[in-house]
Structure formats: C-alpha cells, structure tokens
Amino acid sequence: MEFKQVIGSRRSIRFYQPWRPVEREKIQACLEAGRLASRAVNAPFAKAVVLYRDQLTEEQRNSLKTPTTTAQLDLAPVWIIWHANLGAITDTKLGATLKQLIDVGALTPSHGWSYSYAENVVWAQMLKPINDDPNVLVPVVFAEASLAICQSLLCAVDEGLGTQLTAVTAEAVKRIVKTPDTWVPIWAQLLGYPAESREAGGQRPREPFEEDFFEMEYGKPFRRDPKVVEALEAVGMIRSAAPFPWRKDEVRALSRAFELPE
Ligand SMILES: Cc1cc2nc3c(=O)[nH]c(=O)nc-3n(C[C@H](O)[C@H](O)[C@H](O)COP(=O)(O)O)c2cc1C
Structure with a gap:
C-alpha cells in the first residue's frame, strides 16, 4: 500500500474476526518493522513478546484486562506485548553500538565521530549520566x-490487518510472560482481521492543527494550507472524518453478532 494511504487508513480497530488466525509471516513483518525504527545511539529500547490468545487460560486473559481493555482482547487472536527496555543504554556496552555505527560508516569523522569521542565524550558525558538518572x-x-511500536502499527495496516494499541496490566504481563526486571510492559498491540469496516466509522477527531504545531515560537501557529490538505485527501492520507452516518448501525450489528452490550 502507498505510504500515505497506510497512515490514512489506520484506525484503532476494536472488533476483530475472532475465528480468523493471523499468518505468522505477518506477525514477523510487524516485528521487523519495529526493529528497523530509528533509535538513539542504536540501542535496543523496544522489546516484545507475542502472545496467542488461544494459548492462554481464561484466567490469564482476564487478568490482563483493564478498564479500557475489554472485549477487544477477547476478539483479537494475537497480541504483541511491547516493552520498554530500561537496560537499553547499559546494553550498548559502553557505547559499543556507536562504534558499530562508526565501523559501518553511518557516524563519520566529518561530524566529529571517532572511537575515543564515542567513549570519552558521548558515553561518559551523555549516555552514562542519562543511564544513572531514572528521572531522565x-x-x-x-x-x-x-x-518502534508506531512502525509496527503501520506495518500491520499495510499487511491488511486490523490493529490497535491497548493497555494491559503490567503485573499480569510480568506473571505470564516472565520478562527480565529491566523490561517494563507498556502496551499490547492487537492483531487480527477486522470485523468492522476498515474505515471504522471514519478518521477519528483531532484538535485543530494550529493548536498543536507552531513556527519559530509557541503562539505562532504553523498555518495550515488548504491546498496541502486537498492534496493529502487526494492521495488518501486525510480521509472523511468520523462519524459516518451509518456508524451507529454498524456498531449495533457487530455488538449483536458478538453478544456484547449495546
Ligand atoms: C499508547 C496508546 C494506548 C492506547 N490504549 C487504549 C486502550 O487502552 N483502550 C482503547 O480502547 N484504546 C486505546 N488506544 C487507542 C486510542 O484510544 C485511539 O488511538 C484514539 O481513539 C484515536 O483513534 P485512532 O487510533 O483510530 O486514530 C490507545 C492508543 C495509544 C496510542
């Protein structure tokens, strides 16, 4: 799919076809997309464990739910449990990942890089202090x-899957998945084939563009050019806003089909 269409057609999908498995290669593609995300000092910040709904007990499934994660967890057959790796900077082994970037010609002398700069300046003066202060x-x-998670989300859309990030209880993740202490569970990325239409009622509301983006200083909004908006509409990145007139009927029909509250 064209990149801007991937952005435009992504929705948080909450109704999945619970009976339809996700091909293993599509799960791997999502993980590969996450792996290739840009990452400071090339450190392994994102870690993930794939869970298959049908290989968990009902008690395990329910223990992962939160007030905002309910039926979608029962409907989606695959959940990627994404973790933040608090050991990532330590895992760079005193800046060894930087030296690797020097070796492959990504970090170059033209920009001040050398092994000793990586060790004595970047590691000693920047990375170590960050690593030593949990607040930072x-x-x-x-x-x-x-x-990484964002790239995986977009890849899932490109693979024709429905996907969504949703909260899960960290305590239950730790108990079920048994990850190292330095891995903090953050979100579950659900994967499955959507039972709702891919538009899922339309592109979800956002605050006005000028409330979020500024030029030069806060208070001077980045002016939104309607011609750019039109061009992005034409290529499918900006789409019809929710709610479509038939959305309530769609949700009602899905809720009845899955015996969920209306
Ligand atoms: C980090 C993150 C956590 C989220 N957690 C939940 C959640 O726990 N339950 C839920 O229903 N949706 C969750 N969402 C989905 C958002 O509510 C959704 O992104 C928002 O409504 C905008 O819709 P869109 O993703 O379709 O553009 C989460 C999204 C993100 C990015």
Whole structure:
C-alpha cells in the first residue's frame, strides 16, 4: 500500500474476526518493522513478546484486562506485548553500538565521530549520566520504544490487518510472560482481521492543527494550507472524518453478532 494511504487508513480497530488466525509471516513483518525504527545511539529500547490468545487460560486473559481493555482482547487472536527496555543504554556496552555505527560508516569523522569521542565524550558525558538518572532514563526509553511500536502499527495496516494499541496490566504481563526486571510492559498491540469496516466509522477527531504545531515560537501557529490538505485527501492520507452516518448501525450489528452490550 502507498505510504500515505497506510497512515490514512489506520484506525484503532476494536472488533476483530475472532475465528480468523493471523499468518505468522505477518506477525514477523510487524516485528521487523519495529526493529528497523530509528533509535538513539542504536540501542535496543523496544522489546516484545507475542502472545496467542488461544494459548492462554481464561484466567490469564482476564487478568490482563483493564478498564479500557475489554472485549477487544477477547476478539483479537494475537497480541504483541511491547516493552520498554530500561537496560537499553547499559546494553550498548559502553557505547559499543556507536562504534558499530562508526565501523559501518553511518557516524563519520566529518561530524566529529571517532572511537575515543564515542567513549570519552558521548558515553561518559551523555549516555552514562542519562543511564544513572531514572528521572531522565525512563521517559527517554519509553519515547524510544514508542517509535518502534508506531512502525509496527503501520506495518500491520499495510499487511491488511486490523490493529490497535491497548493497555494491559503490567503485573499480569510480568506473571505470564516472565520478562527480565529491566523490561517494563507498556502496551499490547492487537492483531487480527477486522470485523468492522476498515474505515471504522471514519478518521477519528483531532484538535485543530494550529493548536498543536507552531513556527519559530509557541503562539505562532504553523498555518495550515488548504491546498496541502486537498492534496493529502487526494492521495488518501486525510480521509472523511468520523462519524459516518451509518456508524451507529454498524456498531449495533457487530455488538449483536458478538453478544456484547449495546
Ligand atoms: C499508547 C496508546 C494506548 C492506547 N490504549 C487504549 C486502550 O487502552 N483502550 C482503547 O480502547 N484504546 C486505546 N488506544 C487507542 C486510542 O484510544 C485511539 O488511538 C484514539 O481513539 C484515536 O483513534 P485512532 O487510533 O483510530 O486514530 C490507545 C492508543 C495509544 C496510542
């Protein structure tokens, strides 16, 4: 699928065909997409464990639910449990991943890079202090992991799957998946074939563009050019806004089909 169409057709899907398995190669493609996300100092911030709904007990499934994660967990056959790896900077082994980037010609002397710069400046003066201060480390690691998750989400759409991020209880993840202490569970990415239409009632509301984006300084909105909006509509990135007139009927029909509350 064309990239902008992938962005435009992504929706958080909450109704899945519970009977239809997801091909293993599609799951792997999502993980591969996450693996290729850009990542500071090339450190392994994102980790994931794939869970198959039907290989868990009912008690395990229910223990993962939260107030915002309900029927979608029962409907989606595959869940990628994404983790933030608090050990990621330690895992760079005193900046060894930077040296690797130097070796492959990604970080170059033209930009000041050398082995000793990686060790004595970047590791000693930047990475180590970040690593030693949890108040700095935690937000860095979570933001980094989110980049990988976003790529995996978009890849799922490109693979023709429905997908969604949803909260799961960290305690239950730890108990079921038995991940290392340095891995913090953050979100479950659900995978499955959508039971709702791919448009899922239309593109979900966002606040006005100018409330989020500015030029040069806060308070000077980045002016949204309607011609750019039109061009992005033409290629399928910006789509009809929710709700479609028939959305309530669609949700009612799906809820009845799956014996969920209306
Ligand atoms: C990090 C993250 C966590 C989310 N957690 C939940 C959740 O627990 N339950 C849920 O129903 N949706 C969850 N969502 C989906 C959002 O509610 C959804 O993205 C939002 O409504 C916008 O819709 P869209 O994704 O279709 O554009 C989450 C989304 C993100 C990015």
